[in-house]
Amino acid sequence: MKIYCAKHGGFCFGVTRAIKTALDAAKEGKAVYSLGPLIHNRIAVEDLRKKGIITVDTIGEIKNKKVIIRSHGIHPDILKKLKKKNFEIIDATCPRVRRAQRYVEKLIKEGYYVIIVGEKDHPEVKGLLGYAGNKADIYSDQLKLKKRRVGVVPQTTLDIEHFNQVVSNLMGNVLEMKIYNTICHETILRIKEALHIAKKADLMIVVGGKNSANTTRLYQICKKYKRAYHIESVDEISPAWFADVKSIGITAGASTPNKQVQDVVKYLRKMFPK
Numbered sequence: 001m002k003i004y005c006a007k008h009g010g011f012c013f014g015v016t017r018a019i020k021t022a023l024d025a026a027k028e029g030k031a032v033y034s035l036g037p038l039i040h041n042r043i044a045v046e047d048l049r050k051k052g053i054i055t056v057d058t059i060g061e062i063k064n065k066k067v068i069i070r071s072h073g074i075h076p077d078i079l080k081k082l083k084k085k086n087f088e089i090i091d092a093t094c095p096r097v098r099r100a101q102r103y104v105e106k107l108i109k110e111g112y113y114v115i116i117v118g119e120k121d122h123p124e125v126k127g128l129l130g131y132a133g134n135k136a137d138i139y140s141d142q143l144k145l146k147k148r149r150v151g152v153v154p155q156t157t158l159d160i161e162h163f164n165q166v167v168s169n170l171m172g173n174v175l176e177m178k179i180y181n182t183i184c185h186e187t188i189l190r191i192k193e194a195l196h197i198a199k200k201a202d203l204m205i206v207v208g209g210k211n212s213a214n215t216t217r218l219y220q221i222c223k224k225y226k227r228a229y230h231i232e233s234v235d236e237i238s239p240a241w242f243a244d245v246k247s248i249g250i251t252a253g254a255s256t257p258n259k260q261v262q263d264v265v266k267y268l269r270k271m272f273p274k
């Protein structure tokens with residue numbers, strides 16, 4: 001059995017930075033609260049909880065006023081609220097997400113009608129909407145364009161092929177379009193490599209949280225080419241998957257700890273010794 005494992009799978013720069021920042025802050029003794037999971041990975045979040053990083057859904061649940069802002073960033077109204085209440089704020093917004101927030105602000109100031117391309121329920125997209133003063137729209141096929149000057153900002157983890165399609169759909173309806181390409185190069189690398197592996201392997205395994213948007217997207221891309229499975233841990237692997245299979249590809253989303261990927265590789269190597 002040939003096993004191809006992506007070199008660019010696992011934690012991205014922003015997630016690594018956010019986790020390190022949170023762990024350093026927790027070492028000071030007081031628990032650190034995260035509004036929403038620090039990363040979209042159930043197992044890793046549980047591990048972080050044991051180290052003093054606690055996930056909550058609302059400001060009211062934060063017991064010691066020490067809060068970390070996730071790599072996805074936050075809606076500016078929530079940030080204002082935290083500042084007003086004198087919270088100790090540890091800002092782990094990924095600099096690349098912060099850049100996208102600034103572009104949105106800039107476009108609004110320049111009078112563009114802003115369109116954000118991404119998942120409407122994703123925290124990064126909600127934050128971007130906030131930086132547009134809630135005046136932007138999220139792109140959808142049903143969006144009726146009445147504006148002539150349009151500014152477009154994609155979510156950092158968007159598939160570039162999808163973004164190209166959106167830009168070309170918008171093109172016919174506007175007079176002027178200003179595009180900031182905020183798609184993170186780590187996203188581009190992950191998708192490119194996953195596609196490359198999916199084309200040569202007989203079957204793909206995508207490792208990562210079922211609540212992780214970028215892992216789910218990698219899985220959807222892989223399954224266009226090959227039979228693919230999205231798993232959170234080795235326990236979900238079934239030997240029945242590998243009948244008539246000569247090669248397996250493994251990739252992982254930006255919020256998957258390397259250990260989870262390595263566990264899958266080790267498990268498969270044990271199942272199929274060289």
Ligand code: SF4
Binds near residue numbers: 014015072094095157
């Ligand atoms: S995918 Fe890129 S932009 Fe998003 S958190 Fe990771 S490094 Fe930052």
